[in-house]
Amino acid sequence: MDAPTIKSKFLTTNNELGLVAVGFSGGQCKPGVDAAPMALIESGLVEQLRDDLEYAIHYDGQVHAYTELMPAADPDHRGMKNPRAVSAVTEQLSKQVYAHAKEGRFVLTLGGDHSIAIGTISGTAKAIRERLGPGREMAVIWVDAHADINTPETSESGNIHGMPVAFLTGLAREKAGEPFGWIGEDQRVSVKKLVYIGLRDVDRGEKKILREHGIKAFSMHDVDRHGIGKVMDMALGWIGRDTPIHLSFDIDALDPMWAPSTGTAVRGGLTLREGDFIAECVHETGSLVALDLVEVNPSLEEQGAAETVRAGVSIVRCALGDTLL
Ligand SMILES: NC(=[NH2+])NCCC[C@H](N)C(=O)O
Ligand SMILES: [Mn+2]
Numbered sequence: 001m002d003a004p005t006i007k008s009k010f011l012t013t014n015n016e017l018g019l020v021a022v023g024f025s026g027g028q029c030k031p032g033v034d035a036a037p038m039a040l041i042e043s044g045l046v047e048q049l050r051d052d053l054e055y056a057i058h059y060d061g062q063v064h065a066y067t068e069l070m071p072a073a074d075p076d077h078r079g080m081k082n083p084r085a086v087s088a089v090t091e092q093l094s095k096q097v098y099a100h101a102k103e104g105r106f107v108l109t110l111g112g113d114h115s116i117a118i119g120t121i122s123g124t125a126k127a128i129r130e131r132l133g134p135g136r137e138m139a140v141i142w143v144d145a146h147a148d149i150n151t152p153e154t155s156e157s158g159n160i161h162g163m164p165v166a167f168l169t170g171l172a173r174e175k176a177g178e179p180f181g182w183i184g185e186d187q188r189v190s191v192k193k194l195v196y197i198g199l200r201d202v203d204r205g206e207k208k209i210l211r212e213h214g215i216k217a218f219s220m221h222d223v224d225r226h227g228i229g230k231v232m233d234m235a236l237g238w239i240g241r242d243t244p245i246h247l248s249f250d251i252d253a254l255d256p257m258w259a260p261s262t263g264t265a266v267r268g269g270l271t272l273r274e275g276d277f278i279a280e281c282v283h284e285t286g287s288l289v290a291l292d293l294v295e296v297n298p299s300l301e302e303q304g305a306a307e308t309v310r311a312g313v314s315i316v317r318c319a320l321g322d323t324l325l
């Protein structure tokens with residue numbers, strides 16, 4: 001197979017990829033999502049990226065569980081569960097992702113629950129700001145059944161995987177000394193540069209936030225009305241050309257028919273092809289600088305675990321330039 005021709009114009013090295021495997025589940029309550037990176041890697045993802053898609057892969061060979069960072073005690077804070085654990089993991093992950101992005105590598109992070117995006121997006125946002133200079137902001141495409149934009153106060157669950165976007169946009173903030181006080185201005189992204197695709201289970205408080213801040217969101221209703229092709233044109237049009245893109249893909253954006261093994265499955269989702277198509281379109285922009293794949297939980301719906309892993313591998317391949325022909 002020929003090497004893919006489009007790789008990101010924002011990377012200094014056109015085929016180098018930093019891979020971070022994050023075996024962390026503390027942003028929600030169900031064990032098992034920490035096993036996803038190993039399951040994805042065991043299914044041959046790394047070899048496929050190296051041999052089929054011709055990336056030079058920088059990977060430390062570890063699934064990070066960050067056990068050395070786990071606090072002895074972690075009482076709730078502003079209603080958040082495991083705040084210090086999630087904070088410690090995401091702060092460390094942010095440095096790892098930043099180090100890859102700073103070298104001009106594409107950064108692929110395999111989660112883990114979606115709280116880890118606090119680490120990944122803060123890391124790329126900082127590196128991109130430094131590399132492109134002031135005034136150049138990164139965009140985020142968040143593909144998910146959920147908006148994950150609860151503040152600690154609006155959240156009904158206290159699970160931090162439902163809050164990463166609030167911390168990353170500064171809608172939720174903490175002071176120095178509080179768990180998420182480490183997130184600095186240079187690590188945040190603008191609500192104007194955020195686009196959602198696939199939403200269908202958004203909490204009441206989140207809907208209010210989306211409305212009040214004019215956040216661009218394409219729900220499943222929009223996908224049904226316009227088709228995924230038009231939705232992608234609109235989503236990418238909103239972001240504009242020449243803006244680096246971080247794609248954060250929650251596998252629960254897909255319908256449980258294709259991805260049943262995930263902690264908060266919601267019916268009425270994207271088909272496998274629609275998910276792959278989103279990833280293909282984002283790749284085609286030539287602006288993709290990082291990808292997260294999160295919320296695969298091989299221990300749930302064991303019948304469907306292999307299929308869910310396969311769906312995850314497919315999304316990653318498409319985002320990294322795999323083509324059908
Ligand atoms: N990353 C996810 N799967 N998030 C699900 C979030 C569900 C719900 N909105 C909450 O705040 O708890
Ligand atoms: Mn979700």
Ligand SMILES: [Mn+2]
Pocket residue numbers: 114144146148161250295
């Ligand atoms: Mn999510």
